[in-house]
Amino acid sequence: MAKTVFKHPESLKEAVFHYCPGCGHSIAHRLVSEVIDEMGIRGITIGVPPAGCAVLAYNYFDVDMIEAPHGRGPAMASAIKRCLPDRVVFSYQGDGDLAAIGIAESFHAANRGENITVIFINNAVYGMTGGQMAPTTMLNQRTTTSPTGRKKELDGYPVKVCEIFSQLRGATYVERCSVSSPAGVNKTKKAIKKAFQCQVDGLGFSLVEVLSPCPTNWKMTPIDSCKWIDEVMAKEFPPGVFKDEIAEMKKSAEAAPC
Amino acid sequence: MSGNNVIGEAAIRAGCRFYAGYPITPQNELTEYMAEHMRTVEGGVFLQSESEIAAINMIAGASATGVRVMTSSSSPGISLKQEGISSMAACELPGIIVNIMRGGPGLGNIRPSQGDYFQATRGGGHGDYRTIVIAPATGQELADLTMDAFDLADKYRMPVMILADGMMGQMMEPVIFKKPNPRQYPEKFMLRGAGTGKSKFIHGLILDPIDSEAHNWKLARKYQVIAENETLFEEHRVDDAELVIVAYGTSARIAKGAIKRLRSHGMKIGLFRPITLWPFPELKLRALSAKIKNFLVFEMSTGQMLEDVRLALQGYANIEFHGRPGGAVPTPSELANVVARVYNKKDL
Numbered sequence: 001m002a003k004t005v006f007k008h009p010e011s012l013k014e015a016v017f018h019y020c021p022g023c024g025h026s027i028a029h030r031l032v033s034e035v036i037d038e039m040g041i042r043g044i045t046i047g048v049p050p051a052g053c054a055v056l057a058y059n060y061f062d063v064d065m066i067e068a069p070h071g072r073g074p075a076m077a078s079a080i081k082r083c084l085p086d087r088v089v090f091s092y093q094g095d096g097d098l099a100a101i102g103i104a105e106s107f108h109a110a111n112r113g114e115n116i117t118v119i120f121i122n123n124a125v126y127g128m129t130g131g132q133m134a135p136t137t138m139l140n141q142r143t144t145t146s147p148t149g150r151k152k153e154l155d156g157y158p159v160k161v162c163e164i165f166s167q168l169r170g171a172t173y174v175e176r177c178s179v180s181s182p183a184g185v186n187k188t189k190k191a192i193k194k195a196f197q198c199q200v201d202g203l204g205f206s207l208v209e210v211l212s213p214c215p216t217n218w219k220m221t222p223i224d225s226c227k228w229i230d231e232v233m234a235k236e237f238p239p240g241v242f243k244d245e246i247a248e249m250k251k252s253a254e255a256a257p258c
Numbered sequence: 259m260s261g262n263n264v265i266g267e268a269a270i271r272a273g274c275r276f277y278a279g280y281p282i283t284p285q286n287e288l289t290e291y292m293a294e295h296m297r298t299v300e301g302g303v304f305l306q307s308e309s310e311i312a313a314i315n316m317i318a319g320a321s322a323t324g325v326r327v328m329t330s331s332s333s334p335g336i337s338l339k340q341e342g343i344s345s346m347a348a349c350e351l352p353g354i355i356v357n358i359m360r361g362g363p364g365l366g367n368i369r370p371s372q373g374d375y376f377q378a379t380r381g382g383g384h385g386d387y388r389t390i391v392i393a394p395a396t397g398q399e400l401a402d403l404t405m406d407a408f409d410l411a412d413k414y415r416m417p418v419m420i421l422a423d424g425m426m427g428q429m430m431e432p433v434i435f436k437k438p439n440p441r442q443y444p445e446k447f448m449l450r451g452a453g454t455g456k457s458k459f460i461h462g463l464i465l466d467p468i469d470s471e472a473h474n475w476k477l478a479r480k481y482q483v484i485a486e487n488e489t490l491f492e493e494h495r496v497d498d499a500e501l502v503i504v505a506y507g508t509s510a511r512i513a514k515g516a517i518k519r520l521r522s523h524g525m526k527i528g529l530f531r532p533i534t535l536w537p538f539p540e541l542k543l544r545a546l547s548a549k550i551k552n553f554l555v556f557e558m559s560t561g562q563m564l565e566d567v568r569l570a571l572q573g574y575a576n577i578e579f580h581g582r583p584g585g586a587v588p589t590p591s592e593l594a595n596v597v598a599r600v601y602n603k604k605d606l
Contacts, residue, residue, distance in 0.1 A: 079317065080319045
């Protein structure tokens, strides 16, 4: 008997992605969908896409979704989860959405320990608007609004989301991954699954940052983009687990009478 | 009960089960009331948000799940909420926004004012949309109209604003809470997970201009139906009046005091009080101008509702204006003096 080893995820619609060739969003979408399938949570999952390239995520994810104004995903997701505690709620955000305009909403959702999952796509630029400087743009990286490169004296430094959010007591699980290589993709999927499982188990806020290529705005080939992630971005944004209190939370959840 | 507490209690009785807010004077008692009472009712959620922007987006999210929702603030905070109000209008999400107005512009002050009329009645945020705006003038109306606001928000699937001011919020009056209507809100509009069925999405982003235009016209037709069916107003002593004051909320209360005084001096003064500011009861006001030719608009602003009165009367009557912006609250005798001057000048 032939065994199916690869198929289109059920939680992903059959639509053709509008994303540019080599863009990391398509990979991240697929990974999230695969995790939703594997966990059998399609029917109870509610997603909140961002403003940005992934604003049309509801055309791809075959789960209930509601659009949030730019940066407000975690506020909306917090409220949805509070009203429907037995549903699985995730927000999907870019670097501008999470680390600039929506830093307050994201920070405080994490600090409240909202039992939601944030998928954070870090591609170091504003993609949809044409490649402007993002809060995560690297020093000296050229963008349309940092045409001579990001200058620390004038533009400040790349915002390290995982490093900051892992300091918040409300956050349970914070990991940074990269989809720049097959190994990185596998690791990212594991992290996403762990984050969703953390939520399903009622253990609190989880965030997975995904270093993700944007060949169009980086003006690189997809292959060079992946190399740039590994050789340049990963130096500023090292992948790894920044916080994992899943075991402790589980223990205290078991100890505390509900 | 204070006006702020009345709104909170009425909301909970009307089935509001999600409230998010951020501290700002002079509406803090409402947020505090919700903090104390919301978590004690079954399914009730109270969240103190990190900002006004977060609060409005929280109620949008909660509303999408099919829960009755409310947020409240005062003028500067309402400015911050406009992004979310526009978004709720676009996504056709019901919800109640309470604005306990204070002096502006900018941070202004914390005294009662009516300077947010334009913002409230013209949508306030970006894009082609309206919100129903209700302006209670008594504690009892705060109770009744807050409950009605939830029904209207559900009926038309849109944000509804309760527009009051610091005076209304802080003032204490006895009230009787009526029995709320059973909620009628179809499940098909609720986002609660797809189950085994087709997934839904709620969005205001419509990239195709033709589709987007169709959505805008659909909203416009809804607003037309509201304009034709949902106006509320009060006429007070207009039957024999030779001059009618047009005022809403706290101004209308002051006007009633002035009218009592003026009537005792034989001056025939009446009051027309719009209760819905949008839709503005323009046909009723115009009808009044068939026999009354002198109107005086009185607002705690530099003249905002004045423009709607001009549009309603279309030049068929004389319109005078008296305004006290920036948190100044006139006394009935001040207004009475102004009205008497106009009344006598016109030799009525």
